[in-house]
Amino acid sequence: MAASTHAARAARDLRGAAFLVAPLALVAIATAAAGDPAWTQTVVNFFVALTAVVGIGIYVGNAGIVSFGHTCFMALGGYLSAILTVAPNFKAGNLPGLPAFLAVVELPLPLSLAFVVLGVGLVAGLTGMVIARLDGAAASIATLGLLVIVYNVLIGAREITRGSQAFYGIPITVGVWTAFAAAAVAIVLARVFRGSSIGLELRATREDEPAAGAVGVRAVPRRWSSWLLSAMVAAVAGALYAHFLGVITPKAFYFHLTFALLAMLIVGGMASVSGAVAGAVLVTVLIEALRRLEEGFAIGSLAVPPVFGLTVVGLGLAILLVMYRRPQGLLGFAEIEELVAPAASPHVAPGPLPRVEAAGALVAEGIGRSFGGLRAVDGVDLRLATGEIVGLIGPNGAGKSTLLGLISGVLRPDAGRVTLDGVDATDWPAWRMARRGLGRTFQNIRLFRNLSVHENVEVAARRSGLDAGPLLAQFGLDALAHRPAGTLAYGPQRRLEIARAVALAPRFLLLDEPAAGMNETESDALLDDLRRLRDETGIGLLVIDHDLRLIMRLCDRVVVLDRGQVIAEGPPAVVQKDPAVIEAYLGRAHRPTEPNSEG
Template identity: 35%
Template sequence: MSIIQRSLEWARKHSTAVQLIVPLILVGVLVQMFGSSLLVNVYTFFCVSLMMVLGVQVFMGNSGILSFLHVGFVGVGAYASGILSTPPAVKAMGVPNMFQTLVDLQIPVLPAILLGGIVAAIIAAVISYPMMRLSDAVGVITLFATLIVFHVIMTQWDNVTNGPRTFFGVPEYTTLTVALVGALLMIVLAYWFRESSMGLRVRASRDDRHAAAATGINVVRARYAAFVLSALMAGLAGGVWAHFITSFSPKAFYMSEMFVLLSMVVIGGAGSISGAVIGTTVVTIAREVLRQVEASINNAHVLSFEVFGLTELVMAILMVAVLIWRPQGIIGGQELKLSRFKFKKKEEVSNV
């Protein structure tokens, strides 16, 4: 009884996290048990996207700085984890110019993913401190320029990444369960950071950086903490993604992918974790539907030409429409919260 009461107490206090986690698990279980393989795939991909989006959100949502760079950290995580875990024979064949030391490396997938996240975090920790001084347009463009530096290095450093060519043969590891656990972990991390004193300081600086600085908050350091954590999360997400998709090229970590991530963050509402989850859900569903439409148009051969880019086109229109309709995103920067749990919900909640 006291355990139930205590979990109830905990759930009430952290109703946001609970409300996001419970449905994710429920849907995951349902999809795993009854879903078609396509649905399992879509849900797995959704969970992986959610990991990335939460990585972006931890920085963007808390600091209020639009970041184009995070897709670069996803790439770092993906390459690092891929290189660390792919069998030497595959690498020797697939990446002809790779440094011999890297070819010989092989560790199990899970530690490889973790190391991928850590590599991304280390890179972020080394380069980002001075950038955190910049705000507004200059800050946005600096992060954008840094993404280009990342991209050039990924496409040119063929001793490591296979250059612009596809890096393939990454061992498959990411199942629905792995992706779901990853996504839940990210929610907990994002939630923990948001509620931590450092998170509070970053959010204070988002609302008014001068006022925050005047109350003794070191704005640069607070942003820096958020940035490094979010790079870690993006890197981990990249690793999980790499072991789902198994082959990729630097193109996957550039503008159009960043657009997808940004649309997920912005459509839901950049200011909150709930927004990230809702945005990812909406965009994933919309994209899947559009892709099906595009495929069926092309398969029906009613048109004399192939339809390319319809999905992106409609996504772009949708996004502008959402921004006009609700510039703060669907849920407007607020976290979902239940003011009180009804007695009936007690069982469900105490199961968490």
């Protein structure tokens, strides 16, 4: 994957989609050939559900946020398409509240679907402005609220929707081929989105939002785009339901459907499109089987009475089983072609590292920050020029990591200012600092654990326009490129984190305890690597570490922090002899190295 161009990526995603669409096409052909009504009914139902599930997965899978709300977009799609396609004389009698222009139209399905995509897209775009700002459980609950709001509005607006009564007479125009086509389009869209830069960045925020911010990724706009696209696909699925059944009610798009669709998504694995497809197949089979049981049946002379709600119990137990045994779903994070034919990690020649062209400096002037009554950082001046290596040391609790947070935009200073190449950057959030040339690593390694090693670097490399492959080789990670980052050993994880930061082509790089947990040999290797990095790229490096042996040999200049203030600064040899430093830092521990990390 040396040339990760747009075309190559699209080709890869389309090939992956083909893996999924091909067997579905066979099912469609077989169904059309057989022409059995009951079977056709089941298959069309499956394709429509599949379209919905794949659509929902575009948001849920990539953002990692469970949505209960997408069924409401199906409802809106279904009702909108119904209103657009039924005959005007039906509307005159049943839907007196319709605006005049809607009362007279009678559109064919394809045109109606276009309006469904636009209309529901508008609603999704607006609601997404709220929901994309939320994460985790808060977002999930907000989507649930949205579902209940839409349900109540559909029931309340009875002059337009017939309220809780059935909306019947919808033209039944959806058969096997239309439903299959919708599912195929949904799968292709979902695969292309997943592999796109937006999809990759969104998956990075799913794995670790602060780390994504550190490579310039803003979560909110990414979540918004996936919300919009997934709502549009769900809306089409809802419209197809309406034109397949001919009759809809608000209740048809409420909890039962939500439950079934989420079960499909979860059982297969919500993080991949293949998982959504696999889940839709399995759960459809389960529902069909349970539905027969639910109606009551006889074993010989023994009649088993109908059991109410058996499908809900069955789906509930299926969800529980998956949660207990394999919470990431049957397929986990992988797409089907990655499981069937795993890509080899070809040897790639190490490429040149990005070079810093113009000199500049990252400067903090008098910055400070309090937490409650504690002045964690108090009036610190710090200057890091391109091409130099500055060490930042100090006893535990001296404020080193807080200082790093203030400089990198994760924390906002309450005093002083930060400038980046002379531009005031005090109020810049982390993602903007990253985009303007500041890379960083974290004290507790923060990788995108369920993304591959290659993808971890790719997130940053796509922003800077670098090629991820040769860069990985440069860091000796090319052989591991397709492994999930979370499965790497400790040393390679540290290296990967640095590689990811370098892939951003930064002008300045902040390393928070890169040598933590390393033995002497490893720390020597790190020293060589960092020195070479500086020499070859001209990046300005700020290194926090407790390994004084490393700091003193590596750095051009050392800054010593104690109780939030700079107590010494200068060349390593000078700082090492400073009485204030010895008292504050070295004097406390009689060992020259203090291996523990800051709590």
